[in-house]
Amino acid sequence: MMQTEPEDLAALPLTQLRACPHCDALYRLPTVRPRERAVCQRCGLVLMAPRARAFTRIVALSACALILLAVALFTPFLDLSAAGLHSDASIWDAAMAFSDGIMVPLSIAVAAFIIVIPALRLALIVYTVFPLIGGGAPAPHAARAFRIADDLRPWSMAEIFVIGVAVALVKIAGMASVTPGIAFWTFGVLVIVLIWQESFVDREQIWSALDAARPDRGQAPA
Structure with missing residues (x-):
């Protein structure tokens, strides 16, 4: 998961943004497929890890x-x-x-x-x-x-x-x-x-x- 520049974040709707619950780093919500994981680049916390079915x-x-x-x-x-x-x-x-x-x-x-x-x-x-x-x-x-x-x-x-x-x-x-x-x-x-x-x-x-x-x-x- 890549962190978005602050000026880019301001133009995005809130539904497309997610903040890390541990360190508050702000990210654009990516598309994560089953068996993939989205990890915070700052603290390493797993933000998304969907599973099939x-x-x-x-x-x-x-x-x-x-x-x-x-x-x-x-x-x-x-x-x-x-x-x-x-x-x-x-x-x-x-x-x-x-x-x-x-x-x-x-x-x-x-x-x-x-x-x-x-x-x-x-x-x-x-x-x-x-x-x-x-x-x-x-x-x-x-x-x-x-x-x-x-x-x-x-x-x-x-x-x-x-x-x-x-x-x-x-x-x-x-x-x-x-x-x-x-x-x-x-x-x-x-x-x-x-x-x-x-x-x-x-x-x-x-x-x-x-x-x-x-x-x-x-x-x-x-």
Whole structure:
């Protein structure tokens, strides 16, 4: 991606300009084909990296992640046995473990970060991207929905939860017998699916499709 001279930028409409979100370098929006990348010349940040059939794959992987999250939510996550006592817990049980007294805010935060926000973000992405498959018109308020999904990205902490569980398992392995349940493996697959889904999400590609698919701008290619 080549940087445009300042006097040239002034003559371009805003829809043809893009600023690097890291260093604010301003560029003319190029045509980037699937498997190509547009990189900021100043800081090296990848600005655009469209993928072939990305919208179809994003929707499929997002729907898969929602199903995995639903399965993991209510099936046993860990089975603990120690001194003749036996206990199993689901992810929902873990989120509600601090739901009494002054620990209620902690319980709400855990439920939000590992359940509510990931599910909401996936649903918003499906709502935004699904109508764009095949060049369709965007759903009502799709731009707002995608903006919210993008804002929620740092607060979706399913991956952090898995890391925390792994650390906890190491600490308690010598005190109790720990058997991973269905939800444990489901959640592990969920994290892989989320990472895979994120690899297809090119924000510039989605924003361009939302803009181009408006009724007054014509139809965008899928």
